[in-house]
Amino acid sequence: MSGINLSDSTVIAALSAALTTAGVDGIEIEQRHQKLRIVVERTGAASVLDDAAKASExxxxxxxxxxxxxxxxxxxxxxxxxxxxxxxxxxxxxxxxxxxxxxxxxxxxxxxxxxxxxxxxxxxxxxxxxxxx
The missing domain is CATH 2.40.50.100 (RNA polymerase II/Efflux pump adaptor protein, barrel-sandwich hybrid domain)
Structure with missing residues (x-):
C-alpha cells in the first residue's frame, strides 16, 4: 500500500476540514521523506507545516x-x-x-x-x- 501524498493541497484541505469538524487540535503525519503537521487554532483556522526543512528544525x-x-x-x-x-x-x-x-x-x-x-x-x-x- 502506498502512502498518501502529503504535499497534495486537496489532501491537506480535506484533513484540515476533518480535524476542524471533529474538534481535534492537530495531527502530525510522517512518511518516508514527507512530514505534515496541521494545527487547528482555537478560532477554527488550521495552519499547515509541510516544509521538511522547517519540520527538521x-x-x-x-x-x-x-x-x-x-x-x-x-x-x-x-x-x-x-x-x-x-x-x-x-x-x-x-x-x-x-x-x-x-x-x-x-x-x-x-x-x-x-x-x-x-x-x-x-x-x-x-x-x-x-x-x-
Whole structure:
C-alpha cells in the first residue's frame, strides 16, 4: 500500500476540514521523506507545516510516560525563551511521584502544547522547541 501524498493541497484541505469538524487540535503525519503537521487554532483556522526543512528544525518534547502534566511557571510566563539541553521544562505526576520533562536539545521554546494539570498519555507532545537560527 502506498502512502498518501502529503504535499497534495486537496489532501491537506480535506484533513484540515476533518480535524476542524471533529474538534481535534492537530495531527502530525510522517512518511518516508514527507512530514505534515496541521494545527487547528482555537478560532477554527488550521495552519499547515509541510516544509521538511522547517519540520527538521523543530523538536517536540514528548511525555515519557502517562500521568498528570505540570509545566514550569517560568517556562509558561515568558514564551518564547531560550532553553538548554537537559533543562527541566515541566513534570509528569504519577501519584506522589514527579518525573521531570527535559529539553532534549538546546533551542527556543516556542509553545507549550499541553494544558497545565491535564492527564497526558505516553508520547503526548508537550513542548515545541525550535533550533536557534
Amino acid at each position: 523543530t523538536n517536540i518534547a514528548k511525555a515519557q510516560l502517562a500521568g498528570v502534566f505540570t509545566h514550569s511557571r517560568t517556562v509558561s510566563s515568558s514564551l518564547p525563551c531560550n532553553v538548554t539541553a537537559g533543562e527541566i521544562l515541566g513534570f509528569i505526576g504519577i501519584g506522589p511521584v514527579l518525573l521531570p520533562v527535559k529539553a532534549s536539545k538546546a533551542g527556543v521554546l516556542t509553545r507549550v502544547l499541553a494544558e497545565n494539570g491535564t492527564l497526558v498519555g505516553y508520547g503526548a507532545p508537550l513542548f515545541e522547541i525550535e533550533r536557534h537560527s
